[in-house]
Amino acid sequence: MVKIGIPLRFASLSDDRNVQYLEERLRRTIQKAGGIIIPIVANQDIFYNETKYREYNDLTEEEKKELDKYLEMVDGVLFPGGYKISKCDEYLRDKCIEKDIPTLGICLGMQLISSYKKSFYVEKNKTTINHCQEKYDVLTHKVKIEKDSILYKILQKDEIMVNSFHNYHIIENSNLKISSRSSDGIFESIEVPNKKFIIGIQWHPEISYDFDDNSRKIIDFFIEECKK
Numbered sequence: 001m002v003k004i005g006i007p008l009r010f011a012s013l014s015d016d017r018n019v020q021y022l023e024e025r026l027r028r029t030i031q032k033a034g035g036i037i038i039p040i041v042a043n044q045d046i047f048y049n050e051t052k053y054r055e056y057n058d059l060t061e062e063e064k065k066e067l068d069k070y071l072e073m074v075d076g077v078l079f080p081g082g083y084k085i086s087k088c089d090e091y092l093r094d095k096c097i098e099k100d101i102p103t104l105g106i107c108l109g110m111q112l113i114s115s116y117k118k119s120f121y122v123e124k125n126k127t128t129i130n131h132c133q134e135k136y137d138v139l140t141h142k143v144k145i146e147k148d149s150i151l152y153k154i155l156q157k158d159e160i161m162v163n164s165f166h167n168y169h170i171i172e173n174s175n176l177k178i179s180s181r182s183s184d185g186i187f188e189s190i191e192v193p194n195k196k197f198i199i200g201i202q203w204h205p206e207i208s209y210d211f212d213d214n215s216r217k218i219i220d221f222f223i224e225e226c227k228k
Contacts, residue, residue: 004035005074009082029206076102076226079109110200149179162203197225
């Protein structure tokens with residue numbers, strides 16, 4: 001089975017303990033698609049929930065080597081949604097692109113990829129489209145797909161319906177290709193040019209995997225790329 005590395009995300013429990021976690025919908029989706037999950041644990045000696053990004057130290061050489069070991073074990077990497085990006089995420093992203101490791105970024109994971117070779121920056125959504133829906137079992141708005149994109153190759157469609165769970169969106173980065181947009185112009189997916197499969201999507205195919213054919217195709221295509 002194909003081994004998928006997934007960086008864990010950060011949260012605090014009700015008793016104030018800090019944890020790193022893997023969201024259950026994502027865990028179940030990757031397993032259904034035929035993947036074995038290798039959790040990638042952020043490894044700086046800090047409490048991530050309590051520390052602001054600008055207060056993070058740069059990774060040490062030893063910390064980088066630890067993260068390199070994860071990449072040696074996996075066939076692909078999936079950057080999941082969440083609310084905070086770490087120095088570990090950025091290092092893993094750069095290494096995935098450098099080594100052309102099949103990579104899928106979802107929501108925050110797409111925003112992480114969007115800052116490749118550029119300072120991380122997102123803007124708050126100001127639009128009549130609902131980009132932060134409440135229900136999980138529906139698709140909420142349309143996305144227009146560029147024909148000369150990997151996403152179009154996967155789906156063979158000019159337009160699809162997607163779910164949406166984000167309050168912020170990315171701005172353009174000349175190092176990347178914008179492969180889809182919503183009707184209000186917000187970028188919905190990106191690709192790193194001249195790489196086999198390094199893409200980011202703003203919606204959550206893992207949430208709609210069980211009832212949406214397009215979501216299944218995206219996840220399944222990613223898994224197949226990781227097998228090569």
